[in-house]
Amino acid sequence: MTSADLTASRREQALDWLLRLQQAPRDMPLREQFEQWLASDTENAEAYRKAERLWRLSGQLAPTTSEQWPASAEVVQLPVRRKVPRRWWLGAAVAACLMLAVAPSLSLRLQADYRTGQGETRDVTLADGSVVQLDSDTAIAVDYLGNRRDVRLLAGQAFFEVKPDKSKPFHVRAEGVQVTVTGTAFNVQLRPGRVGVDVQHGSVRVEEAAKVLAAALTAGQRLRYQDGQAQVSLFVPSQAAAWRQGQLIANDQPVAELVQELARHLPGTxxxxxxxxxxxxxxxxxxxxxxxxxxxxxxxxHGGEVRSYGPWLLVLSKP
Structure with missing residues (x-):
């Protein structure tokens, strides 16, 4: 998992702890678990401090751990309410979700040449005539210099229809993984801790640093790279990038993976x-x-339910 993935994961964990502590402020076993999470990593404490600050600024919530943090110039001290109505902490949760999502979005905006928002798709024709279809919440950076055609997938997933040109190989980079082609159609997916490549027709070479993951990944082959391991499997080529037809096809996948995918098509958190x-x-x-x-x-x-707190926060759990 990359540092960006870890930061995003800690941010979500911090928000989850905020919700749980506000809902059960007198639950001492829960408080002990929270303290253990805080102590397990200094970055956890920092993530929680930032999340709590957003709650205090947006919802006027009483700080739950303010005694643990030294005062700083950037923290606005708000009046503490003895009893916080439910509508206040729900409103603060919504605002926190929005504000927590802003930083990564701004970072992508600065790096990307093309990007899409949540629920949006886009077709981009590059200078050589190659076409890139961007899925929801996706960003790419394009670099055509000399005899190279390079595209960096910064977030999300994209389907590439590459114009053949043997003198100028086409490279797609996602984290440390590089996909090299001369002319083919394929999908590249970047998700926390993993990269996926699906080939619809033609073939591609996939490598990570000096390590070859697949010398020739061909039509109907799918590669998943996670935790330093590459796994190749077969699929129906017509199902490559099913998202282009508005479909999410799951084949014995964990719920968490599908939730992560669907979240990219929803506003908020x-x-x-x-x-x-x-x-x-x-x-x-x-x-x-x-x-x-x-x-x-x-x-x-599987007995799960979705609780909606306005349009910006969905919480999934079992009753």
Whole structure:
């Protein structure tokens, strides 16, 4: 998992702890678990401090751990309310979700040449005539210099229809993984801790640093690279980048992975608060044009439910 992935994960964990502590302020076992999480990593404490600050600024919530943090010039001291109405902490949760999502979005905006928002797709024709289709919440940076055609996938996933030119290889980079082609059609997916490559037609070479992961990945072959391991499997070529037809196809995948995928098509934040639910396996076809309904369809068979706190926060758990 990259440092950016770890930061995003800590940010979500911090928000989850805020929700849990506000809902059960007198739950001492919960408080002990929270203290253990804080002590397990100094970065956890920092993530929580930032999240709590957003709550205090946006919702006038009483700080739950203010005694642990030294005062700083950038923290606005707000009056403490003895009793916080439910509507206040829900409103603060919504605002925190929005503000926590801003920083990574701004970073991508600075790096990207082309990007899409949540629920948006886009077709981009590059200078050589190659076409890139961007999925929801996706960003790429393009660098055509000399005899090289380079594209960096910064977030999300994209489908590439590459114009053949043997004198100028086409490279797609996602984190440390590089896909090299001369002319073909393929999908590259970047998700926290993993990279996926699906080939619709033609062939590609996939490598990570000096390590060759696949010398020739051909039509109907799929590569998944995670935790330093590459796994190649077969799929129906017509299903490559099914997202282009508004479909999410799951074949014995963990719920957590599908939740992560559907979250890219929803505004705000989606929190999966049950690890056991996240490990359940799912097979099916889901409609990306109705992502919240798809989310409910994914978890309902396993006893999960979706709680909506306005349009910006969905919390998934078992009753």
């Amino acid at each position: 989606v929190l999966l608060r049950d690890d056991a639910l996240g490990r359940e396996r799912v097979t099916g076809v889901y409609d990306l044009r109705k992502p919240e309904a798809a989310l409910r369809a994914v978890i309902r068979p």
